[in-house]
Amino acid sequence: MAYSDKVIDHYSNPKNVGTLDKAKQNVGTGLVGAPECGDVMRLQIEVDEATGVISDAKFKTFGCGSAIASSSLATEWLKGKTVDQALAIDNMDIVEELNLPPVKIHCSVLAEDAIKAAINDYRVKNGLEALVLDEKKH
């Protein structure tokens, strides 16, 4: 299978690889996927509490090139968005941007799940209710 140039670019030069301090009140962490399934994504956001804007985002991913690219792209998109804006990121946006083939759509779903899981972690930490997430098929 040939990868799109954008996938190759994110894979070769991934953006925002790393770890934020998950103990911090304004950091939300989402860990999704499972080793047995061949992909695990950890996505973290750091929120500027005054403005509600995501000031930093980091990821680490165990998975194929498309999974790595999807999470790298997600962190890029998250930075500068408010938490509410971030919730609007849809996996199909990622599919389109990275030109993912049908067999790799689950990578984008996983990235969307990771975003939502990170936001929920942040919400719960800050006394807000966890959002009920609609189940997407992986």
Next chain:
Amino acid sequence: MSLKLPIYLDNNATTPCDPRVVDAMLPYFTEKFGNAASRNHSFGWDAEEAVDYAREQVAKLINADPKEIIFTSGATESDNLALKGVFEMYQSKGNHIITATTEHKAVLDTCKHIEKMGGSVTYLPVAADGLIDLKELENAITDKTILIAIMYGNNEIGVIQPVREISAIARKHGVLFFTDATQAVGKVPVDVQADGIDLMAFSGHKMYGPKGVGALYVRRKNPRVKVTAQMDGGGHERGMRSGTMNVPGIVGLGKACELCMNEMADEAKRLSKMRDRLENALLELEESYVNGNREHRLPHVCNISFKYVEGEGLMMGFNKNIALSSGSACTSASLEPSYVLKALGLGDDLAHSSLRFGLGRFTTDEQIDYTIEQIKTTVLKLREMSPLWEMYKEGIDLNSIEWAHH
């Protein structure tokens, strides 16, 4: 550096044709294009002579009689012919076949088909090193057992089964023994007499011959084995395989066998040395494991799992320059990780993290140096990106985490 890229290390999938094989084949496309079954003119005689000569070359490599060689389109057809052909031919004797879970799909799927036709099949498990248990094999034999089908060398992990012990058990119980030796013939000495093999499948394109041609060895003496033809037609190949002979392909297979016969011993020595160097260098990486028995193994194969990195992601780091294969689900059509690795008891995570190296006749030391360097760099890079590696380094037990399965 004069290294030419990309490097081919997927010789278990297929091998390039040896140029000497191609040279031998060429006249049979244009000048000597006759049908080997045309008995009344020189075009047919030339073709028949070429097929007869190839049959001798093939037989010699495996210590068989030329009459025991049935040419086919490849190992998949040979597997089908052996299994279904024996099942049909020996119906009055029984309907039970014994095979193993790590067999090639061409054997497993044929067995599934036979089950639908009223056969009964036992799928033996393998130990963690990939070898079957001989006691378990013997215990599985019933008075309905007609055939034991156990492969010679495994395509994914290279493990060589104890063929002589298996055939002794088969002999003792009056059961036929079939082996898919696609990965073994031409790589290690295979001797149908000494090994006690009754039927054996193999293929041209795994031993530097052309694609689309293979053979089934069918024993003629002690015992005389027969298979029911699976294709109706002109009754070629002693009635067991109809269809116009693929003369250029057969000539190529014959030449490939002759070359293997002459060069196999040196080649195996050279490749196993190279393979061991590759393997030992890669095992210097923490948390990397060889899959399958390292002693009872084809000389040119190694399969390694690099824990906490995913195989397809790993290959993407170098697959423009190095061609190999992975047990990762993402590289297969089925989206399931390798069933062979799972049969060894590997967790799905380790199966996803595996790479298979298949060295070959044209592999050089320089290519191995480059491969070692590239793979090490990519594994380290991806581990820096892997949340699982981070957890492992922090001492977190990954099994203690409740993963969201999807």
